[in-house]
Amino acid sequence: MSANKWDFSIFRVIPLLYKMSNKKQIWQYPWQFKESLIILSTAIIISFILDFIDKSNTILKPVFPYNIYILLAIFVFDTLIFISFRKTNFVKWLQSGYLAISTIIWLFILVIIMGIFEQNNQSEGLIYNLHLNNIIYSKSFIIVEFALFTNLLMVIYSKLNEFSIRNFSFITNHLGILILLISLSFGAGDIEKYNMKIDTQNYVWGVSSKDKTTELPFALKLNNFYIDMFPAKITIVENKTDNIIDDNSNIISANKDSVIIFNKYKISLLKYYNNGVFINNKFYSVNDQGAAPTAMLCIKTKHSTDTCYVSCGSYMYPSKVYSLDTDYTIVMLEPEPKLFKSDVKIIYKNSETENISIEVNKPINIYGWDIYQTDYNKDMGKWSEYSIVEIVKDPWLNIVYIGIFMMIIGAIGIIFLGKKKI
Amino acid sequence: MDLFDFKIFGFSAITIWFIGIVIGNIKKSNKTILISGFIGNILLASFIIIYWSYIDRPPLRTLAETRLWYAFFLALIGNILFIKWKIKWFIIYSLTLSSVFILINILNPETYNKSLMPALQSIWFIPHVIVYIIAYAFLAASFIIAIRGLINTSTVNKYIVTANNIVYIGFGFLTLGLLFGALWAKKAWGHYWTWDPKETWAFITWIAYLIYIHLHPKLKNDKTNLYILVIAFVLLIICWFGVQYLPSAQNSVHIYAY
Ligand code: HEM
Numbered sequence: 028m029s030a031n032k033w034d035f036s037i038f039r040v041i042p043l044l045y046k047m048s049n050k051k052q053i054w055q056y057p058w059q060f061k062e063s064l065i066i067l068s069t070a071i072i073i074s075f076i077l078d079f080i081d082k083s084n085t086i087l088k089p090v091f092p093y094n095i096y097i098l099l100a101i102f103v104f105d106t107l108i109f110i111s112f113r114k115t116n117f118v119k120w121l122q123s124g125y126l127a128i129s130t131i132i133w134l135f136i137l138v139i140i141m142g143i144f145e146q147n148n149q150s151e152g153l154i155y156n157l158h159l160n161n162i163i164y165s166k167s168f169i170i171v172e173f174a175l176f177t178n179l180l181m182v183i184y185s186k187l188n189e190f191s192i193r194n195f196s197f198i199t200n201h202l203g204i205l206i207l208l209i210s211l212s213f214g215a216g217d218i219e220k221y222n223m224k225i226d227t228q229n230y231v232w233g234v235s236s237k238d239k240t241t242e243l244p245f246a247l248k249l250n251n252f253y254i255d256m257f258p259a260k261i262t263i264v265e266n267k268t269d270n271i272i273d274d275n276s277n278i279i280s281a282n283k284d285s286v287i288i289f290n291k292y293k294i295s296l297l298k299y300y301n302n303g304v305f306i307n308n309k310f311y312s313v314n315d316q317g318a319a320p321t322a323m324l325c326i327k328t329k330h331s332t333d334t335c336y337v338s339c340g341s342y343m344y345p346s347k348v349y350s351l352d353t354d355y356t357i358v359m360l361e362p363e364p365k366l367f368k369s370d371v372k373i374i375y376k377n378s379e380t381e382n383i384s385i386e387v388n389k390p391i392n393i394y395g396w397d398i399y400q401t402d403y404n405k406d407m408g409k410w411s412e413y414s415i416v417e418i419v420k421d422p423w424l425n426i427v428y429i430g431i432f433m434m435i436i437g438a439i440g441i442i443f444l445g446k447k448k449i
Numbered sequence: 450m451d452l453f454d455f456k457i458f459g460f461s462a463i464t465i466w467f468i469g470i471v472i473g474n475i476k477k478s479n480k481t482i483l484i485s486g487f488i489g490n491i492l493l494a495s496f497i498i499i500y501w502s503y504i505d506r507p508p509l510r511t512l513a514e515t516r517l518w519y520a521f522f523l524a525l526i527g528n529i530l531f532i533k534w535k536i537k538w539f540i541i542y543s544l545t546l547s548s549v550f551i552l553i554n555i556l557n558p559e560t561y562n563k564s565l566m567p568a569l570q571s572i573w574f575i576p577h578v579i580v581y582i583i584a585y586a587f588l589a590a591s592f593i594i595a596i597r598g599l600i601n602t603s604t605v606n607k608y609i610v611t612a613n614n615i616v617y618i619g620f621g622f623l624t625l626g627l628l629f630g631a632l633w634a635k636k637a638w639g640h641y642w643t644w645d646p647k648e649t650w651a652f653i654t655w656i657a658y659l660i661y662i663h664l665h666p667k668l669k670n671d672k673t674n675l676y677i678l679v680i681a682f683v684l685l686i687i688c689w690f691g692v693q694y695l696p697s698a699q700n701s702v703h704i705y706a707y
Contacts (some may be wrong), residue, residue: 047615106472122668124667125667127663128660128663128664128667131656131659131660131663132660134656135653135656135660138649138652138653138656139653141644141649142646142649142650142653146644163644172455211642218640220639220640243697272664363566364567365567365568367567368568386565386567387567387568387570387637388568388570388571388636388637390639392637395641399638399639401639417639419639421640424635427641431628431631431632431641434624434628435625435628437624437626438621438622438624438625439621439625440621441617441618441620441621441624442617442618442621442622443620444617445613445614445617
């Protein structure tokens with residue numbers, strides 16, 4: 028062993044995988060890394076070639092009931108293979124850690140590609156031709172999913188015959204991830220997801236997206252859109268660059284009695300108004316359409332004391348700033364939303380109605396549809412005249428929750444059991 | 450409150466650790482190191498509590514805030530594993546790394562008082578981020594051990610055994626973090642997994658450790674184990690700091706914590 032152990036050792040991983048299965052001739056059982064990597068890599072390279080030839084770039088996303096048929100077919104096929112050939116070396120390979128690692132390495136590579144190239148965008152050239160902009164629906168990803176499915180199912184079958192705590196942890200982990208794998212790959216086509224723009228004028232019954240229109244068993248109308256803002260922040264801008272002097276001590280936040288000490292100025296907040304308007308340069312604290320957060324400030328130097336108003340303005344009124352001197356200006360930043368929600372009226376097919384409110388993080392569920400508050404007219408802020416909700420139906424959701432639950436149990440198992448003593 | 454307060458807490462913790470380690474080494478007293486370790490930890494915990502009650506929201510949003518937790522958990526894990534395994538270099542490493550994070554926060558104050566956007570105001574927020582930070586702290590510990598093992602080539606086996614114990618714990622927490630994130634995303638954004646770049650990179654990190662978990666029983670005592678731990682941790686760092694710079698991340702919903 029030489030002293031310098033850093034040289035190229037990272038690149039030993041691949042030769043090492045070979046070395047570990049080197050004591051036997053290739054393709055002689057038991058198959059290990061060499062065979063696993065060759066088989067899987069060949070399949071994936073072929074799938075890339077097929078993707079490259081297939082210029083139509085079709086998205087492989089089976090929908091009900093075909094997804095169930097395909098799933099059942101693969102399941103029955105794998106199960107029959109397991110039952111019929113369980114003692115053979117081939118099935119031993121299908122449930123081996125060697126196949127698992129090779130597959131997970133390929134999954135790793137594909138997901139890294141996904142992490143580098145923006146997905147679902149309309150890029151052109153090689154990236155598009157190889158479906159690298161849509162990895163999860165490329166043929167290569169399907170190969171990996173199929174290998175994971177088979178490998179996981181086989182290893183779970185093989186471990187079912189003995190019972191121990193460690194085995195229980197093993198099975199919750201692997202069954203959990205198998206269930207998640209199934210619902211992510213086969214369930215994706217069944218998810219329906221739409222944006223719905225609702226206002227106070229009309230009930231909206233149907234929803235549509237690019238390729239599909241769905242009629243809902245209910246309709247929505249906005250009663251009232253409600254938004255609560257954080258107090259706007261007041262800070263200093265350098266005129267020359269238009270940049271905020273971004274230093275923690277240069278921000279006044281209305282809910283604390285903070286003070287800015289900047290150059291020779293001491294700036295403090297006298298009063299904060301959530302709503303106000305200026306008419307003929309005179310300030311009125313009123314809650315009229317378009318009224319904007321406004322603050323009254325006191326600006327002190329050694330020699331003078333001054334008061335002024337600053338306001339971030341709204342879609343109706345311009346913002347109001349205060350010039351400290353030729354170099355710096357005090358401004359109020361746009362307030363950030365703290366909470367927004369829509370009070371809506373729901374009318375059902377049988378003409379019954381109900382009032383309900385939908386808030387961020389608090390979706391409601393009606394007839395299997397989850398309804399989320401997502402957006403509003405950002406320009407008009409709290410005066411927004413409409414609200415956008417997203418409505419989602421995912422028939423596989425409960426299965427996903429079962430998978431997640433099993434994996435949570437499994438993860439707790441891993442934390443407490445640790446690794447098997449070798 | 451601004452960073453003046455953190456300077457006091459942070460510098461005190463670092464100083465106490467430093468003195469504890471020096472005296473502990475001279476006097477050959479493990480107890481001294483351990484006591485200083487815990488005092489520093491209590492200081493950090495007190496700061497977190499005061500700061501939390503001051504800003505009226507969980508301090509888990511900005512990078513500076515996650516570094517704060519990270520410093521806390523790293524020191525805590527160093528202390529606890531020291532009680533368990535009595536490995537002195539390990540507690541020195543974790544306290545040093547923790548000090549580095551504290552120093553970064555002192556020297557590089559970023560805007561602490563960001564407000565919390567509505568989608569983040571969720572009961573899943575705290576468990577999700579804390580579980581992740583615990584995972585990161587354990588996995589950083591395994592990274593340190595891996596580096597140690599690679600430098601100190603004579604006893605690789607010992608390092609692999611120690612690293613393994615820690616990686617399994619860290620990986621368990623990493624899994625929990627991923628799952629909590631999915632549950633939360635379902636509530637906030639309508640779908641549990643959208644392959645958003647931040648999610649994709651969190652998944653990449655997870656797979657890297659998954660490869661380790663499945664590979665190391667086959668590699669036994671080979672040093673490659675340690676290299677994989679190093680690479681996996683580099684990926685983890687990319688996920689944590691680097692995602693916002695990637696071309697794929699320009700429309701991510703998760704890029705708020707810069
Ligand atoms: C991504 C899909 C996964 C596949 C394809 C897979 C496959 C496998 C296979 C085939 C084995 C048997 C190894 C052997 O006999 O040499 C195994 C072992 C193991 N897997 Fe996985 N696994 C996956 C995910 C996971 C997850 C998510 C966890 C933990 C959270 C996990 C933890 C383990 C552990 C701890 C062992 C060793 C079990 C033992 O002590 O025998 N695996 N895995």
